[in-house]
Amino acid sequence: MNRTLTLAALAACLMLWTQGARADVLAHIDISEQRLHLYVNGDKKHTWKVSTGKKHGWTRTGTFRPQFLSKNHRSRLFRGAPMPYSVFYDSHWAVHGTTAIKRLGNPASHGCVRLHPKNAAVLFNLVAKQGKKNSVIWITE
Numbered sequence: 001m002n003r004t005l006t007l008a009a010l011a012a013c014l015m016l017w018t019q020g021a022r023a024d025v026l027a028h029i030d031i032s033e034q035r036l037h038l039y040v041n042g043d044k045k046h047t048w049k050v051s052t053g054k055k056h057g058w059t060r061t062g063t064f065r066p067q068f069l070s071k072n073h074r075s076r077l078f079r080g081a082p083m084p085y086s087v088f089y090d091s092h093w094a095v096h097g098t099t100a101i102k103r104l105g106n107p108a109s110h111g112c113v114r115l116h117p118k119n120a121a122v123l124f125n126l127v128a129k130q131g132k133k134n135s136v137i138w139i140t141e
Contacts, residue, residue, distance in 0.1 A: 025126045025135040027087075027095060029113050031059060032141055034105050036095070036115065040126065048119045051098065051108035052139075058111040061139045064089035066132040069124060083112070085120035087127050089137040096120055113139070 026039040031052050038046040053059035066087050073086040073096065084097035097117030100108060104116060115123065127135045 023134065023136040024130040025123075027123060027135070027137050029059075029095070029137070029139045030141075031061070031107075031139065034107065036113065036119075036123075038123065038126075040130075046119070046122070048115055049104040050095075051100065051103050051106060051114040053109055053111045054107050059109070059113060059139060060090060060093065060111070061141055062090075064137040064139070066127050066135050066137065069128055069132075070094075071124065077110075084117050085115075085124035087120075087124055087135075087137070095123060095137060 024041055028037040028039070029035075029050060029052065030037065034050055034052065036046075036048045036050045037044060038048070066089055068088050070086040070088065071084070073083040073094070075081040075083055077092060082097075082099060083094060086094040086096040088094040093112050095113040095115060097120035098104070098114035099117075100114065101116055104114065108114065
C-alpha cells in the first residue's frame with residue numbers, strides 16, 4: 001500500500017476518533033486492489049487477498065460498523081453456501097471466509113467480501129474481542 005493510502009486510512013481513523021467513535025479494528029477493503037488491509041489500534045497488521053463483487057457496484061463502498069457476527073453462517077440467498085466467520089456490515093453483506101480460495105485476488109462474489117477462511121477467522125475474532133462499536137469496515141474503489 002502506498003504512503004497516500006496509509007495516510008488516508010489513518011485520517012479515517014482520526015475522523016472516527018474525533019467523532020467519539022473508536023476504531024480499534026479497521027478493515028480497509030480496496031476493491032481496485034482486491035485486498036483487505038487490516039489495522040489494529042492504528043498499526044497495520046495484515047494485507048490479504050479478497051474477492052469482491054463480480055460487477056462494478058455489487059460491493060457497496062462506504063464506511064460501516066459490523067452489525068452482527070456469525071461463526072458458521074450459511075447463505076439464505078445462495079443455496080446454503082458456506083460463509084464461515086461472517087462479519088455482517090450492511091444487511092445481507094458481510095466479510096466472510098470462502099471455499100473459492102483460488103479466486104481470491106479477483107472479483108468473484110455477489111457483493112460480499114470473501115477472504116481465506118483462516119484470515120476471516122482472524123478478523124472475526126478481532127471484532128469479537130474489540131467489539132463491534134470499536135470496529136470499522138471501510139470499502140473504497
